[in-house]
Amino acid sequence: MPVSDFQPVIGLEVHAQLLTQSKIFCGCSTAFGAEPNLHTCPVCLGMPGVLPVLNQRVVEFAVLAGLALGCEVRSRSVWSRKNYFYPDLPKGYQITQYDQPICEHGRLIIDTPGGEKVIRVRRIHMEEDAGKNVHDASGGQSLVDLNRAGVPLLEIVSDPDLRDADEAVEYLKALRDVLVYLGVNDGNLEEGSFRCDANVSVMPKGSTTFGQRCELKNLNSFRFVKQAIEYEIARQVDVIESGGKVLQETRLWDTNKGVTRSMRSKEEAHDYRYFPEPDLPPLQVSTATIEAMGHRMPELPRPKLQRFVSQYGLPVYDARILTAERPLADFFEACAAKYPDAKKLSNWFLGELLRLLKEEAMPVSALRFTPERLAELLAAVDGGTLSNNAGKAVLEEMFRTGKAPADIIAEKGLAQVSDTGAIEAVVDDILAKNAGEVEKYRAGKKQVFGFFVGQVMRAMKGKGNPTLVNELLKKKLGD
Amino acid sequence: MQLTDLTMLELARKLASGEVSSVEATRASLERIAQVDPQVRAFLRVDAEGALAAAEASDQRRKAGAPASALDGVPVGLKDLFLTEGVETTAGSRVLEGFVPPFDATVVRLLKEAGLPLVGKLNLDEFAMGSSNESSAYFPTRNPWDLTRTPGGSSGGSAAAVAAREVFGALGTDTGGSIRQPAAFTNTVGLKPTYGRVSRYGVIAYASSLDQPGPMTRTVADAAALLQVLARHDPLDSTSASVETPDYSAALEEGVKGLRLGVPREYFAQGMDEEVEASIRAALREYERMGATLVDVSLPHTQYALATYYLIAPAEASSNLARYDGIRYGQRAKDARGLKELYSLTRERGFGPEVKRRIMLGTYALSAGYYDAYYLRAQKVRTLIREDFLRVFRDVDALLTPASPVAAFKLGEKVDDPLSMYLMDVYTLPCNLAGVPGLSVPCGFTKAGLPVGLQLLGRPFEEALLLRIARAFEREHEHFRRFAPLPAQGA
Numbered sequence: 001m002p003v004s005d006f007q008p009v010i011g012l013e014v015h016a017q018l019l020t021q022s023k024i025f026c027g028c029s030t031a032f033g034a035e036p037n038l039h040t041c042p043v044c045l046g047m048p049g050v051l052p053v054l055n056q057r058v059v060e061f062a063v064l065a066g067l068a069l070g071c072e073v074r075s076r077s078v079w080s081r082k083n084y085f086y087p088d089l090p091k092g093y094q095i096t097q098y099d100q101p102i103c104e105h106g107r108l109i110i111d112t113p114g115g116e117k118v119i120r121v122r123r124i125h126m127e128e129d130a131g132k133n134v135h136d137a138s139g140g141q142s143l144v145d146l147n148r149a150g151v152p153l154l155e156i157v158s159d160p161d162l163r164d165a166d167e168a169v170e171y172l173k174a175l176r177d178v179l180v181y182l183g184v185n186d187g188n189l190e191e192g193s194f195r196c197d198a199n200v201s202v203m204p205k206g207s208t209t210f211g212q213r214c215e216l217k218n219l220n221s222f223r224f225v226k227q228a229i230e231y232e233i234a235r236q237v238d239v240i241e242s243g244g245k246v247l248q249e250t251r252l253w254d255t256n257k258g259v260t261r262s263m264r265s266k267e268e269a270h271d272y273r274y275f276p277e278p279d280l281p282p283l284q285v286s287t288a289t290i291e292a293m294g295h296r297m298p299e300l301p302r303p304k305l306q307r308f309v310s311q312y313g314l315p316v317y318d319a320r321i322l323t324a325e326r327p328l329a330d331f332f333e334a335c336a337a338k339y340p341d342a343k344k345l346s347n348w349f350l351g352e353l354l355r356l357l358k359e360e361a362m363p364v365s366a367l368r369f370t371p372e373r374l375a376e377l378l379a380a381v382d383g384g385t386l387s388n389n390a391g392k393a394v395l396e397e398m399f400r401t402g403k404a405p406a407d408i409i410a411e412k413g414l415a416q417v418s419d420t421g422a423i424e425a426v427v428d429d430i431l432a433k434n435a436g437e438v439e440k441y442r443a444g445k446k447q448v449f450g451f452f453v454g455q456v457m458r459a460m461k462g463k464g465n466p467t468l469v470n471e472l473l474k475k476k477l478g479d
Numbered sequence: 480m481q482l483t484d485l486t487m488l489e490l491a492r493k494l495a496s497g498e499v500s501s502v503e504a505t506r507a508s509l510e511r512i513a514q515v516d517p518q519v520r521a522f523l524r525v526d527a528e529g530a531l532a533a534a535e536a537s538d539q540r541r542k543a544g545a546p547a548s549a550l551d552g553v554p555v556g557l558k559d560l561f562l563t564e565g566v567e568t569t570a571g572s573r574v575l576e577g578f579v580p581p582f583d584a585t586v587v588r589l590l591k592e593a594g595l596p597l598v599g600k601l602n603l604d605e606f607a608m609g610s611s612n613e614s615s616a617y618f619p620t621r622n623p624w625d626l627t628r629t630p631g632g633s634s635g636g637s638a639a640a641v642a643a644r645e646v647f648g649a650l651g652t653d654t655g656g657s658i659r660q661p662a663a664f665t666n667t668v669g670l671k672p673t674y675g676r677v678s679r680y681g682v683i684a685y686a687s688s689l690d691q692p693g694p695m696t697r698t699v700a701d702a703a704a705l706l707q708v709l710a711r712h713d714p715l716d717s718t719s720a721s722v723e724t725p726d727y728s729a730a731l732e733e734g735v736k737g738l739r740l741g742v743p744r745e746y747f748a749q750g751m752d753e754e755v756e757a758s759i760r761a762a763l764r765e766y767e768r769m770g771a772t773l774v775d776v777s778l779p780h781t782q783y784a785l786a787t788y789y790l791i792a793p794a795e796a797s798s799n800l801a802r803y804d805g806i807r808y809g810q811r812a813k814d815a816r817g818l819k820e821l822y823s824l825t826r827e828r829g830f831g832p833e834v835k836r837r838i839m840l841g842t843y844a845l846s847a848g849y850y851d852a853y854y855l856r857a858q859k860v861r862t863l864i865r866e867d868f869l870r871v872f873r874d875v876d877a878l879l880t881p882a883s884p885v886a887a888f889k890l891g892e893k894v895d896d897p898l899s900m901y902l903m904d905v906y907t908l909p910c911n912l913a914g915v916p917g918l919s920v921p922c923g924f925t926k927a928g929l930p931v932g933l934q935l936l937g938r939p940f941e942e943a944l945l946l947r948i949a950r951a952f953e954r955e956h957e958h959f960r961r962f963a964p965l966p967a968q969g970a
Contacts, residue, residue, distance in 0.1 A: 042582055046802045048575065049562045049584060049681040051716050081798050083845070085822055092801020144806065273845035275854060278687035278795055280717050 006202045006240075008233045009210050010168050011122075011160035014175060015153050016185040017129070017193035018061045024128045024152035025052030025095065032191055036134070036145035044150035046090030051279050058152040059102070061184040062126050063285060063293045065154055066103030068178050068300055069121045073290050077102040077125075079277035084270050087144050088131035096155075098274045101125035102285065108158075108178070109302060110170040119171050120159035129153050154184070160199065160210065165229035169222050172196060177301040181326050195220050200232045202240070211236065212246040216253055216260060228253040232260050304329060312342035321350060327364035331371060338375035341382075348378065352392055356399045368402030377405040384418055384465055385409065418465040420472070423456070426464070427472045430455045441477055449473065482507040483644040484962070487553050487701040490647055494541060494552045501534035501541070501552030504647075505596045508554045512598070512645045515965050520620050521630075521640035523559050525599035526566050530554060533596035540594060550704055551594030556646040558637045559600035560607055561587050561692070562681040570683045571605040571615040571633075574829025575809045584681025585713045586650060586692055593708045598646050602636030605831045606800065607657055607685040609633050610903040613894045614833040621890070622664060623963035624929055628887040631661030631903075637695045638665040642963050648696040648705050652682060654689045655788050656882075656907025659919035662695060663882035663932020666921045666958055668702045668949065669695045673939045674914035675720035677706075678713030684799040686792035687718075689911040697959045699920060699950040703727035706942060720940070727943050735951045736770030741875035745781035746906055752885040758923035758931040759881045762952060766879065769951055774875050778867040783860050784909040789901060790844045790857035791912070796834075797841030803829060836897065865913040872915075872938045877948055881906050882919040882932035906934060916942045920949040921958035930958070 023030055026043035043050045066073050080098035106121035131146035156175065162168045176194055179185035187194050201213035216232060219225045231253075236246050250269075251260040276282075299307070301323055308319035308329070323329045332349060336342050357364065377398065381391040386409065397408045430452060431438055441448045456469050482504055485493070493499040509527050516522050537552035546552070562568050562580035564587075569575040583591065590597060604614040612620045612635030620635045622628040623643040630639040634651025638661035641649050651658040653671035662669025670693045677692045684690060694705035707727050713719040742763060747756070767773055805811035805825030812824030830838070844853040871878065883903060893900045910917040915936055922933035933952065937945040953959065 045807065047580070047808070048568070048570070048578070048683045048802070049580070051680050051718075053715060053717055083798050083801060085801065085804060087804075087806050087818065090802065090807065092804060093798050271847045273798070273842065273847075273850075275794060275798070275845055275850070278718075279684075 003234060003237050005205055006233070006237050007205050007207065008164055008229075009160045009201045009203065009213075010162035010164070010229060011199040012158045012162065012168060012171060013197040013199070014156045014172065015195050015197075016065075016156065016179050018058055018152040018154060018184055019186060020055060020057045020061070020152055022055055023150035024055050024058050024126070025150055028150065030151050032193075034147055036143070037147060039147045040149070044090065045146060046092070046149075052095060052277075054280060054283070055152065058126055059283065059285065060289070060293060061152075061182075062102045062124060062154055063290055064182050064296065065156070065179060065184055066106065066124050067290070067294055067297055068182055069103070069106035069108055069124070069156070071103035071106035071121060071124060073103055073285060074100060075285055075287070076100070077283045077285070079280040079283065080274045081277050083273045086130070086133075087142065088133050088146070088149070090131065090146060090149055094128060094130065095277055095280070096127035097125035100282075102283065108171065108174055110167065110174050112167055112170065117161075117167070119161045119167075122157045122159050124154055124156050127153050127155060154179075160201075160213075165226045165233070168198060168229055169226050172222060172225060174301075177324070181298055181301055183298075189220050189222070192220060196225060198225065198229055198232075200229055200236070201246070202233055202236045211240075212248050214246065214248065214260075215250045217250055217263060219253055224253055224255060227258065228260055231258065235260065298326070312336060312346075314342060314346055318343075318346045318350060321354070322346065325364065331364050331367065334371035335374050338372055339378050341378075345378065348374075348395070352395050353399075356396065360399075367399075369398045373398060373404055380405060380409065384467070387462060387466065389462055418468060420468060423460070423464055423468050423472055426456050426459050427452075427469070427476055430459060431476055438477070449477075452477075481511075481644075483511045483647075485647070486698045486959070487550060487555075487647045487696060488698070488704055490553050491550055491704075494537075495546070497541070501537040501554075501596060502531060504552065505530050505534035505554045505598065508598050508646055511643075515623075515643050516645060518621065518626055518965070519623055519639050519643045519645070520618055521601055521636045521643065521645060522556070523569065523571070523600045523602050523617060523636070524567055526563075526597065529566065530596040530598045533591070533594070537594045537596065547592060547594035548708060550708060552596070553647050554596040554598045555590065555705075556598050556601045556637060556640045556649040557587065558603050558634050558649070558651050560603060560652055560683045560685075561600075561650060562683070563587055563597065563600065566600065568600065568683070569616075570607070571603045571617065572803075572829065572831070572834070573616045573810060574803045574825070575683075578809045580681075582681065585678035585711075585715060586709050587681065589708055589711060590650075595708070601634075601640050601649060604633035604635070604657075605834050606683065606796070607633040607652055607654055607690075608796070608833050608837055610656070610660060610900050611888070611890070611893065612636065612661075613890065614831055616831050619890055622887045623965050624665065625887065625927075627889055628929070629664070629890050631664035631883070631887065633657040633661075634669070634695060635661045635664075638662055638667055638669070641665070641667045641695050641697060643965055644962065648694060648701055650692055650705075650709075651695045652685075652690055652692045653907075653911065653917075654685050654691075654792060655911050656904040658693050658695060659882050659907050659917055659932065659934055660903060662919040663921075663934070664887040664930060666924075666930035666961065666963070667695055667697055668699050668918070668920055668953075668959075669693065669932075670702045670706060670918045670942065670945070671910065671916060672706065672710065672942055673720070673916045674911075675718050676722075676916070676940065676942065677709045678711065678716045678719050680713055680715040680719075684795075686795040687799060688795060689788075689792055691911070699946055699953050700728065700731060702918070703731060703943075703946045706946075710942075722940055725943050727946055730943060730947050731950045732954070733947055734769060735766060735948055738771045738877070738948065739774050739875045740766055740771045740948070741774050741776035741871050741878040743776050743778045743781065743871070743878055743880060745778055746880040750884065751881060754925040755881060755884065755886060755931050758925070759879075759933060762922040762933045763879060765952060765955060769955070773879075776871045776875060776878070778864075778871060778909065780860060780863045780867050781909055784864055784912055785901065785905055787857045787860045787864065787912060788904070788908040789840065790853050791861065793837040793841030794844045794854050794857075795841065797838045797845065800830075800834065800838055805829070833897070861912045864909055868909075868913040868915050868936070876937075877941075877945060878936040880934045880936065882934035883907070886925050886927075886929035886931055910936050915939055916945055918942075918945045918949050920952060922952065922956070923958065924961075928964075
């Protein structure tokens with residue numbers, strides 16, 4: 001049977017680092033990239049005698065994420081210990097949630113070629129991150145950096161509702177957008193603050209029984225997620241076609257070779273010996289906390305996109321780009337409040353502003369000018385004070401210096417010339433210098449008109465009001 | 480009368496009047512240790528320098544008229560399970576040999592803030608696992624009443640040091656009776672407070688849901704005074720209770736007239752030593768004479784407590800002891816080739832047989848396929864045991880039971896028979912499973928001159944009532960006036 005006779009089934013487990021200032025069970029900083037073991041204390045080092053104290057902010061973030069994903073928030077959830085030995089795990093166990101997680105039964109809508117699709121979110125739980133082993137190949141030594149040990153994570157587990165690699169990537173992007181919108185995660189795959197494991201199986205089309213699944217560990221880019229899942233689907237189909245059986249195992253994506261390879265089989269799987277964490281009482285989340293989080297819930301990416309289309313009359317394409325990031329959407333809306341033509345505004349955003357931001361790799365939050373200033377600029381273009389091109393130059397200057405558009409126009413002498421007399425003089429001069437072309441025009445070769453416009457504008461260094469230039473040329477040429 | 484013969488409060492009064500200085504008391508304590516500890520072997524480490532510096536600071540405060548607490552200047556000892564900044568802490572294990580903590584346990588901080596000089600670290604069963612002090616990786620401590628016998632465990636070093644008058648009081652921890660049983664064996668008072676009453680932060684964990692630090696003293700009033708220092712809500716311990724600290728000494732002398740005291744029949748059914756039973760029965764009659772009403776009560780799930788305890792405690796221990804892996808502190812097998820060997824050799828060499836036994840038991844009880852049958856079931860039984868207690872406490876004010884089925888046994892007598900050793904805790908561990916407070920008060924001696932302890936169990940957070948009931952008996956009999964037959968100071 002070819003691949004097309006098989007139905008892949010995919011479920012994702014996402015680990016999202018929470019944007020708290022301090023760790024989940026102690027006051028150490030969560031800042032990325034510090035000297036090894038700088039952000040550690042007896043608690044996150046797992047010294048004898050220490051005890052965990054829960055960072056309440058982590059609970060708030062988990063509740064916020066749960067509500068945004070339509071989950072039920074448990075009023076009582078339980079902490080558990082997951083026991084295993086590894087040098088980067090200081091206590092010999094990870095504090096996590098097991099059979100009673102804080103959130104359950106949610107959903108996330110994604111776009112597929114067949115339209116909208118609901119992916120069920122099985123559970124969300126809180127846990128602590130482990131540290132990092134650094135293997136020094138030359139010295140043959142292994143070093144342990146525990147800066148990350150105790151950094152708070154949310155683990156978000158989907159039901160096996162995804163049916164191909166593209167859906168998996170769509171789901172991940174949508175999930176990341178939601179978490180970033182909520183301000184609970186920075187969505188940074190490179191630094192590992194948003195990472196994912198994929199459970200992949202295949203079954204013959206039409207079957208209702210899932211095939212044996214393999215778990216792909218630690219996929220840290222959208223591209224790898226797609227490549228690894230596609231590779232794994234093909235591999236499993238191959239195994240079945242050649243009469244073999246897919247074995248339950250954990251596999252790693254080898255980014256260099258572009259293959260998945262076995263890490264450990266079911267037989268080698270850990271027995272984590274989960275049991276309720278005796279150092280932490282069961283977590284009670286009050287109705288008041290849940291309500292407070294509900295009030296703090298921002299508009300999420302999907303409803304915002306729909307509103308941009310309906311409220312501003314924007315094409316879906318524009319709205320998608322404008323709502324991709326909350327600060328950009330906020331800035332757009334602030335501009336739209338000062339400037340009535342949303343589509344024209346959107347053109348400036350998509351054309352000029354995003355280009356500049358991208359070139360400078362600058363976040364929207366670092367913009368040096370206010371929405372009022374941008375509205376002033378666009379009004380100047382509309383009112384004829386500035387040509388479109390001069391407007392772009394002004395925007396660039398605003399972007400770099402944060403100066404007011406009026407000041408830039410004055411300084412650089414960019415104001416458009418709308419003085420009929422001045423334009424007329426230039427027009428006369430150009431027509432006089434190009435008598436031959438004038439003849440051709442009058443003989444019917446109307447294409448030459450553009451040449452005259454160009455010459456006049458060039459002589460006026462682009463500042464001639466194009467409408468007036470056109471009018472006067474036509475008049476002088478006798479049209 | 481030697482200085483070290485004083486109780487904590489007697490010494491505190493002399494310190495307050497200026498008759499004695501803290502430096503003198505601390506010197507006396509250090510001299511007594513030098514004299515008797517070669518026989519008793521209660522101390523793993525003596526911190527003479529630190530204790531004397533604290534004593535001097537205390538004397539300065541006294542002179543300035545600003546003592547830090549009622550016990551400012553009274554030297555005490557600590558079970559070596561409490562982290563002490565800058566002073567080696569081993570939990571009686573080779574695996575932590577050389578470990579010098581960078582911070583103090585909360586209760587150690589509280590003792591320092593209250594001005595009590597800390598004389599040193601006291602021996603214990605390794606990681607508090609044991610009932611005789613013989614599982615210490617270093618040496619067994621001996622019972623000052625008979626040096627061929629055990630002082631009990633696991634806080635045997637603390638009990639022996641108090642009984643031998645090497646320190647005026649000490650801290651122990653009690654997971655299944657580790658304060659009360661050694662107190663009973665040494666004619667001292669041992670109080671296990673309600674779970675959550677005293678912070679566990681900085682106390683090396685054995686079984687987190689059962690461990691509780693508490694005072695070990697010669698008198699009930701001393702226990703009350705020491706608990707006064709220790710009982711605080713601690714934001715660093717999430718299981719620490721947010722309840723107010725009452726004045727534990729206020730009602731100490733109010734007697735037992737009108738109180739209803741339960742006698743749980745299950746605690747008298749099993750094979751108790753005859754002399755111990757006679758002593759306990761006499762104590763019960765004494766309470767009746769003093770005006771209390773004895774009530775026959777039943778705690779029907781008592782028979783399951785031992786099995787329940789030996790599932791829950793090892794399960795938690797197996798997890799709590801996973802951090803001793805040779806990676807970050809303590810001993811490491813330096814000759815190991817590869818990671819797995821580093822783990823296995825470090826733990827093989829670092830842990831003694833009793834600790835290994837409990838890690839194995841706990842790992843098994845938690846492992847896939849057995850969790851429901853063992854750990855989960857044990858937790859359910861634990862709930863029933865707690866409900867037994869809360870039910871009878873609706874009818875009675877406290878319970879009276881033996882603290883141990885026997886008086887101090889001989890060193891070596893049970894060391895190769897773990898099951899019979901586990902039976903030593905049969906009367907004490909239901910209290911830990913239920914999380915209620917328990918106290919052992921001296922109630923007499925066997926013909927051979929071995930102490931017997933009466934155990935009092937009370938409602939959660941009613942330590943004050945337990946202390947009052949214990950004090951009523953102590954006032955009539957004053958067994959604390961009888962000293963262990965060690966050579967007198969200066970002899």
